[in-house]
Amino acid sequence: MRKLFSFHGGxxxxxxxxxxxxxxxxxxxxxxxxxxxxxxxxxxPAYPIVEVGDxxxxxxxxxxxxxxxxxxxxAGSSGTVVAIEExxxxxxxxxxxxxxxxETDGKDQWIEISDEIEDYKRMDPSYLRNLVRDAGIVGLGxxxxxxxxKLNPGARSSIDTLxxxxxxxxxxxxxxxxxxxxxxxxxIDGLLIMRHALQAKQCLVGIEDxxxxxxxxxxxxxxxxxxxxxxxxxxPTLYPAGSEKQLIKTLTGISLAAKQLPIHHGIxxxxxxxxxxxxxxxxxxxxxxxxxxxxxxxxxxxxxNYDVRLGTPMINLLHQAELQSYKMERLVMGxxxxxxxxxxxxxPVLKTTNCLLTITEEQLPQNTHAMPCIRCGECNxxxxxxxxxxxxxxxxxxxxxxxxxxxxxxxxxxxxxxxYVCPSHIPLVQYxxxxxxxxxxxxxxxxxxxxxxxxxxxxxxxxxxxKLEKExxxxxxxxxxxxSQKDEVAAALARVNSKKAQAEEKDNxx
Amino acid sequence: MNTLHTSPHxxxxxxxxxxxxxxxxxxxxxxxxxxxxxxxxxxxxAVLCIATALSCEIAMLKLRHRPVMPFITxxxxxxxxxxxxxxxxxxxxxxxxxxxxxxxxxxxxxLYGGLGYNPFNPAMAGYVVLLIAFPKQMTAWLPANSNQPxxxxxxxxxxxxxxxxxxxNTSYDxxxxxxxxxxxxxxxxxxxxxxxxxxxxTQFSGYFGVGWDWVSLxxxxxxxxxxxxxxxxxxxxxxxxxxxxxxxxxxxLLDQQTNPDPLFHVLGGATMIGAFxxxxxxxxxxxxxxxxxxxxxxxxxxxxxxxxxGNYPDGVAFGVLLMNIAVPTIDYYxxxxxxxxxxxxxx
Numbered sequence: 038m039r040k041l042f043s044f045h046g047g048x049x050x051x052x053x054x055x056x057x058x059x060x061x062x063x064x065x066x067x068x069x070x071x072x073x074x075x076x077x078x079x080x081x082p083a084y085p086i087v088e089v090g091d092x093x094x095x096x097x098x099x100x101x102x103x104x105x106x107x108x109x110x111x112a113g114s115s116g117t118v119v120a121i122e123e124x125x126x127x128x129x130x131x132x133x134x135x136x137x138x139x140e141t142d143g144k145d146q147w148i149e150i151s152d153e154i155e156d157y158k159r160m161d162p163s164y165l166r167n168l169v170r171d172a173g174i175v176g177l178g179x180x181x182x183x184x185x186x187k188l189n190p191g192a193r194s195s196i197d198t199l200x201x202x203x204x205x206x207x208x209x210x211x212x213x214x215x216x217x218x219x220x221x222x223x224x225i226d227g228l229l230i231m232r233h234a235l236q237a238k239q240c241l242v243g244i245e246d247x248x249x250x251x252x253x254x255x256x257x258x259x260x261x262x263x264x265x266x267x268x269x270x271x272x273p274t275l276y277p278a279g280s281e282k283q284l285i286k287t288l289t290g291i292s293l294a295a296k297q298l299p300i301h302h303g304i305x306x307x308x309x310x311x312x313x314x315x316x317x318x319x320x321x322x323x324x325x326x327x328x329x330x331x332x333x334x335x336x337x338x339x340x341x342n343y344d345v346r347l348g349t350p351m352i353n354l355l356h357q358a359e360l361q362s363y364k365m366e367r368l369v370m371g372x373x374x375x376x377x378x379x380x381x382x383x384x385p386v387l388k389t390t391n392c393l394l395t396i397t398e399e400q401l402p403q404n405t406h407a408m409p410c411i412r413c414g415e416c417n418x419x420x421x422x423x424x425x426x427x428x429x430x431x432x433x434x435x436x437x438x439x440x441x442x443x444x445x446x447x448x449x450x451x452x453x454x455x456x457y458v459c460p461s462h463i464p465l466v467q468y469x470x471x472x473x474x475x476x477x478x479x480x481x482x483x484x485x486x487x488x489x490x491x492x493x494x495x496x497x498x499x500x501x502x503x504k505l506e507k508e509x510x511x512x513x514x515x516x517x518x519x520x521s522q523k524d525e526v527a528a529a530l531a532r533v534n535s536k537k538a539q540a541e542e543k544d545n546x547x
Numbered sequence: 548m549n550t551l552h553t554s555p556h557x558x559x560x561x562x563x564x565x566x567x568x569x570x571x572x573x574x575x576x577x578x579x580x581x582x583x584x585x586x587x588x589x590x591x592x593a594v595l596c597i598a599t600a601l602s603c604e605i606a607m608l609k610l611r612h613r614p615v616m617p618f619i620t621x622x623x624x625x626x627x628x629x630x631x632x633x634x635x636x637x638x639x640x641x642x643x644x645x646x647x648x649x650x651x652x653x654x655x656x657x658l659y660g661g662l663g664y665n666p667f668n669p670a671m672a673g674y675v676v677l678l679i680a681f682p683k684q685m686t687a688w689l690p691a692n693s694n695q696p697x698x699x700x701x702x703x704x705x706x707x708x709x710x711x712x713x714x715x716n717t718s719y720d721x722x723x724x725x726x727x728x729x730x731x732x733x734x735x736x737x738x739x740x741x742x743x744x745x746x747x748x749t750q751f752s753g754y755f756g757v758g759w760d761w762v763s764l765x766x767x768x769x770x771x772x773x774x775x776x777x778x779x780x781x782x783x784x785x786x787x788x789x790x791x792x793x794x795x796x797x798x799x800l801l802d803q804q805t806n807p808d809p810l811f812h813v814l815g816g817a818t819m820i821g822a823f824x825x826x827x828x829x830x831x832x833x834x835x836x837x838x839x840x841x842x843x844x845x846x847x848x849x850x851x852x853x854x855x856x857g858n859y860p861d862g863v864a865f866g867v868l869l870m871n872i873a874v875p876t877i878d879y880y881x882x883x884x885x886x887x888x889x890x891x892x893x894x
Contacts, residue, residue, distance in 0.1 A: 045886065131551050282887065294887030367556060374555045396556055406617050408563050409663030413829040414780070415561070417836070422886040427834060428878070445885045453555035460561040461663070467553050 039270055042290040044283045045423040047275040048454050050374070052247045054211040057333040057340040062219045064344045065330075065357055067145060071113040071348035072385035073099060073137045074126045078175040079182045080106030085137055091118045094148045096324050099137050102170065108183045108388075109173045111324040113346035116141040125381035127351075127370045127390065136385070139348070150322045157319050162188075162234045165319065169234075172318035173325045173388075178202060178213075178279075178308030179371060181389040184315065187305055188234040195236035197303035200288060201228055201312055203244040203251070204272060204279030207372025210392040212329040213309045215342035217244065217251035220313050220329075221258035227316030228267060235305055240267045242309070243284050247274040276374065277452040281306050283421050295448045310391075330386055332358040334395030336365035345386050351393055352382040360395065367396040374453040408461035416455035416465060422448045426455040426465050433472040438479065441472045449473075563662075567622035569778045573769030574629055574824065580765045581633070584758025585689050587701040588637020591708050593629060595644040600628035603652035611657065623662050627651050630670035633820055634864070635677070636687045638699070638723070641708050643684060647673035667871045668831045671864045678864065690724035690749065727751060727759060728816040729860040731807055740804040763819040770823025782839035783832060783846075784822035788813055790847025798855070812851070821846070821863035831871045838874075838881035845870040845877075 076082035083100035093099060093112045100110040120138040128134065157165065170185035190196050201224070205213040216224065232240055244252050256269050272278055272287050282293045284306065291302050299306050310329065317323050326347055333340040338359035345354055351368070369376040370390055379393075416426035424445055432440035446469060455465045581589050604624040608615045631647050651673030659665040678685050689699070699707070699714065699722070706712045713719060725733070727750040734744045745751040773779045791812045798806040812818065817825070826832060826846050833842035846866035853862025 045883075129551070129553075286886075292887040294885075297887060367552060369554075369556050371554075373557045376554055376556065378551045378553075378556070380551055394556075400558060401556070402558055406614075408617065408621060409661070411563055411566075411623075411663050411829050412832070412834045413566070414834040414836075414839075415777070417834065417883070418780075423883050424885055425835065425882060428882075444882075445888070448885050448887070451554075457555050457557060457559075458561055459559075460563045460566050462559050462562070464553065466555070470553070 039268065039288075040290075041270070041272060041288070042286055043273075044278075044286045044292075044421055046419040046421045046454060047277065047283070048419050048457060049274065050208050050276050050457075052274070053209045053333070054205075054214060054247065057209070057211045057331045057342055058214060058250070060341055062215050062329060062342045062344050063357075065346070065349065065354055067114045067141055067143070067346055068349050068353040069141060070119075070350070071116070071139045071141060071346060072124055072350060072383075073110050073113065073139065073348040074124075074385060074387060075100045075110055075135050075137065076126075077110065077181060077347075077388040078108045079180065080104070080108070082135065083107060083110045085121055085135070087118050087121075087137065089118050089121060092116075093118060093139055095145050096148045096150075096326055098171075098173075098324070099139075102183075106183055106186065108175050109171065109324075110137070111173050111326050112139055113326045113348040114139070114141045115144050115146040125384045127377075127379055127384045127387055129377040131378075131380045154320070157230045157233055160233075162190075162236070165230065165234045168319055169315055171324070172314070174311060174314045174318060175325075175388050176308055177310035177314060177328055177388060177391070179375075179389050179391050181387075184307065184311050187300075187307060188231060190235050190305075191300060193300070193303065195238065196300065196305055197238050198289060198305075199228070199232055199235055199237035199240045200284065200299075200304060200306040201240070201242040201309050202279055202281070202284055202306055203242055203248075203255075203309040204284055205248070206245060206274070206276045206279035207374055207376075207392075208276075209333050209394050210331050210372045211333070212331045212342050212391050214248045214251045215331075216310055216313055216329050217248070218254040221255045223313035223316040224255070224309050225258060225263060225267070225316075226320055227312030227314065229263070230315055230319050231305075231307060231312060232266070237305070241288050242267060242269045243272050243278075243288055244269065245274045245278060246271045276454065277421055277450070280421065280450055280452060282450070295445070325388065328386070328388060328390070330354065330390055331392040332395075333392065334365075335397045335400065336361050336395035345390075347386055347388060349386045350383045351379065351386060351390075354386060354393065355382065355395070358393075364397050365395045366398045366401055369394040369396060373400075374457070375451065402462065407463045410461055410463060413460060415458045415460065419454040419458050421452060421454065422450060424448060426469075429472070430463065430465050430468050433468040436472075436475070438472060438476050441469075442476065446472055446476070563621045563623070566778050567626050569773060569776050570626050570824065571622065571629065573772045573778075574633070574766075576768055577633070577762055577765035577820070578629075580758070580762045584761060585637045586699050587704045588639070588689070588699075588708070589632055589635075591641075591705055592635050592637065592639065592644045593632035595641055596628035596632045596648045597625060599645045599648035600624040600652050603649050603657075607653060607657035607661070611661065613661065618662060621662060624652060624656075627656070627670045627673075630820075630825060631673050634670070634674045634817070636685060636723075637689055638687055638704060638707050639684055640711060643677055643681060647677045649673075650676045663830055665830060666874070668825060668828050668867050670828075671825060671867045675864050675868060678859065686725060686729060687719070687723045688726050688729075689722065724750065726816070726860060727811075728854065731811075732854070732860040735805050741807050742804070759816075760814045763814045766819035766823055770819065770827075773823065773827075779823065779827040779829075780836070780839065782836060783826050783843040786840045786843025787822045787826055787847040787850075788818065790844045791818060791851055794848065794851040806855075812854070816854070816861040817863040818850070821850070821867065825863065826867050826870075831867075831874065833874050833877045833881070835878055835881040835883060837883065838877040841877050841881060842870050842874065845873060 081103040084103045085100045087099045094115045097112045098109050099112050102109045116139045119140045123133040124136040126134040166185040166188050174184045175181045203213050203217055277283055286292050314325050327344055329342050330345045331342050368379045370379050420426055428444050429441055449469050451466050453466050608618055628648055651669035655667050655669040655672035656665045703714045730748050730750055774781055792809045795809040795812040799808050833839045849866035849869055850862040853859055
C-alpha cells in the first residue's frame with residue numbers, strides 16, 4: 038500500500054452518485070441544431086474559419102486556435118452553418134458568446150480519416166502534442182485548460198509523476214466514475230500516450246473510495262504489463278480531494294502554493310476524461326466532438342451519464358433525461374459545491390460541461406437571511422487551503438483589499454466548504470470572488486494608468502530632449518557664428534595687418 | 548435578466564440557532580445538579596434573567612432597527628441569561644439578576660453592535676458588574692452539602708429574592724455559607740493551613756461529597772457533549788484546565804500547607820463552566836486553533852493568580868474579560884500556515 042497524505046480541512050458530503058450510475062453510459066441524440074461556442078477553454082477564443090452557408094462534416098475544424106493558449110473547435114455533426122452570432126453560453130456571469138450554429142443533416146457523416154494505425158511510441162513527443170492540440174482537447178474535468186500545454190515537460194527532460202484525476206469529489210457528478218467503468222480502455226490508451234509525451238517515470242490514478250465499481254472495473258481493464266506502470270490508488274472520500282492541489286498532496290505529500298504549478302515539482306495532473314479524449318485523438322484520429330455529461334438531480338426522471346455531442350443545447354439533453362420542468366428550481370452546470378447557475382437552458386454543452394444538476398425547491402437554502410459572523414471558526418476548520426475564511430470575510434466586506442491579500446485571498450480555491458458549514462449562512466465564497474475581481478480590476482486599472490504615466494513621462498522626456506537638442510543646436514550655431522565672426526575678424530585683422538605690413542614694407546622700400 | 552445564484556447550491560446543515568440550542572441542552576444536567584444541591588434559587592434567577600434578556604434584546608433590536616425574529620430566535624440572549632443565572636448565588640434580591648442581565652444585553656452586547664460584534668463576553672460583563680458593585684450579596688451562597696433535601700422551600704426562596712423575607716427561626720448568616728474557594732482565600736490569608744481548613748469547615752468533605760464537584764462534573768459532561776457535536780473545539784477548555792492544573796500542581800508540590808491540591812482548582816469554582824461554556828463563547832474568544840490555546844492558557848493563568856493572590860475568591864470571569872481584550876492580537880499572531888506556503892522558496 039502506498040502511503041497517503043492528508044490535507045487540512047475538507048468535508049464529508051453525501052455523494053448522490055448512485056443516482057446517475059443506474060445504467061451504462063447512454064448515447065444522446067444528435068439535436069437539430071448544434072451551437073458551438075468558440076470559447077470553451079482557458080485562453081484566447083478560437084477563430085471561426087467557416088462561413089454561413091458552408092456544408093460541414095462531422096469532426097471538421099470550424100474554428101482554429103488563436104495564439105499559444107487556445108484550442109480549435111470541431112463540428113459535432115455534419116450539416117450546414119446557419120449562423121455565426123452571439124448566443125447564451127454557460128458562464129458564471131450569464132453572458133453571451135460567439136457561437137457557430139450548425140443545422141445538422143442527420144447523416145452524421147465524418148470527415149475522411151485514414152485507417153492507418155500509427156504507433157504512438159514512435160511519434161516524437163512534440164508531434165504528439167500537435168495532434169492533441171489539433172484535436173481540440175482541453176481539460177475535461179471542468180477547468181478547460183488546453184491539454185497539449187500540460188503534455189509538455191518544458192525545461193525538464195522528463196517528469197516524475199503523471200497523475201490521472203479520477204477522484205470526482207463533487208457530489209452528484211459521476212461522469213468520470215462512469216467512464217472509468219465503460220471507457221477504461223480509452224483512458225488507459227490515453228494515459229500511456231500522455232506518459233510517452235511527458236516521458237513520465239510513474240503514473241498514478243487517484244479514485245475516491247466511494248466508487249468501488251469504478252476502481253474494480255478500471256483495475257480489471259489493466260493488463261498485467263500495464264499494471265507495472267500504472268498504479269490505481271484509492272483515496273478517502275473527502276471533498277475537495279479532487280482539487281488538483283489537494284489530490285497532489287494526498288498522493289505525493291507535496292503542497293503547492295497559490296502560484297506554483299505541479300510541473301515545478303515534476304508532476305503533471307490530467308483528468309480521466311481528458312486521457313480518454315487523448316486516446317481517441319491519437320489512436321482513432323478523432324477530434325474532440327463529444328463528452329460524457331452527468332444529468333442528474335431530483336427534477337429528472339432518467340438521471341444518468343450521457344455521451345453528448347458538444348454544442349447540444351442543454352434543454353435537449355435535459356429532455357432526454359426526462360426533465361420534469363415544474364420541479365426544477367435551478368439548473369446548475371457542475372456540482373452543487375462549485376457549479377454555477379445556468380439561466381438559459383438553450384445554452385449549449387461545452388467541453389467543460391461535466392454535469393447538469395437539476396435542483397428542486399427542497400434542496401435549496403430555506404432561509405437566505407444571513408446572520409452576523411459569530412467567529413466560530415468552523416470555516417477555518419474545513420478550509421482545505423488552511424486559510425482564515427472569517428478574517429478574509431471581514432476584510433472583503435470592508436473592501437480592505439490589501440488586507441485580504443495579506444490573508445492570502447488568492448490561495449482560496451472557492452471550493453465552498455466554508456459557506457457550507459457557516460452557521461450564520463454567510464455567502465463567504467461570494468465575498469472572496471468579489472474581492473478577487475476587485476483586485477483584478479484594480480490591477481488592470483493600475484496597469485493602464487502605469488502605461489499612461491509611462492507614456493506621459495516619455496512624452497515629457499521627449500519634449501525636454503527636443504528642447505535640449507534645439508538649445509544645443511542653437512548654441513552650436515552661435516558658437517559657429519561666433520567662431521566664424523572671430524575668424525572673419527581675425528581674417529580682417531590679418532588682412533589689415535598684412536596691408537599694414539605691405540604698406541610698411543613699401544614705406545621701407547621707398 | 549434574473550439574478551444568478553452562486554455556489555454552493557446546497558441546503559445549510561448548521562445554524563446559529565442549532566448551536567445555541569445545543570449549548571442550552573448541554574447545561575441541563577448541571578442545572579439539575581445545581582437545583583439538587585442548592586435549591587430552587589437558580590430557577591428563580593434563571594427566569595428573571597431570561598425575561599430580562601429577552602425584553603432587552605427585543606427593545607434593543609427595535610431601537611437599532613434590526614429585524615427582531617431572526618435575532619430573537621438565534622437564542623443567544625437565552626444562553627447569556629442562563630450563564631448569568633449559573634454565576635449568581637441562589638438567594639439574591641430580584642433586581643440584581645435583572646441589573647446584571649440588562650447590562651449584559653444592552654451595554655456589553657447591543658451597544659457594541661449586537662450578536663457577533665461584542666468584544667466582551669456579555670454574561671461575564673454583567674456578572675462582574677454585580678461582583679464589583681454588590682460584593683456582599685454576591686457571596687450569599689447556600690451550603691451545598693446540607694441542602695439536600697432543600698433547606699429552603701421554593702416559596703421561601705421566592706419570598707427572600709422578591710421581598711427580602713427570610714424564613715422564621717433563621718438568619719442570613721445562619722443560612723448562607725461561603726464557597727469553598729472563598730474559605731480557602733480568606734482562611735489561608737488568616738494563616739490557617741489547608742489541612743486545618745479542610746477539617747474545620749463543613750464545605751469540605753472529600754471529593755464528590757459536596758455539591759460543587761457534582762455541578763462541575765455535569766458541566767464537564769455537557770462540555771464533552773458540545774465538543775462531540777463540534778459546537779466548541781477542544782483547545783480552549785483543555786488549555787485552560789491544563790494551565791490551572793499545572794500551576795496548582797507546582798504550588799501544591801512546593802507547599803501543601805497553603806496551597807490546595809490541583810483537583811480542588813480544576814473542580815472548584817467556575818473552572819468547568821468557564822472552560823466549556825464561557826471561555827468558548829466563539830464571538831469573544833480567539834478563533835485560530837493555535838490562538839485558542841494561548842487564549843485558554845491566558846485565562847488559566849489569570850484565574851490562578853486571582854484565586855491565589857487576588858482579592859476575589861475566583862478569577863474566571865476576570866480571566867475571560869481580560870483575555871477578550873487580547874483576542875485581536877492573539878488572532879493576528881497565530882494565523883495558521885496556508886496550504887503550500889511552507890515551500891515558498893519554490894516561487
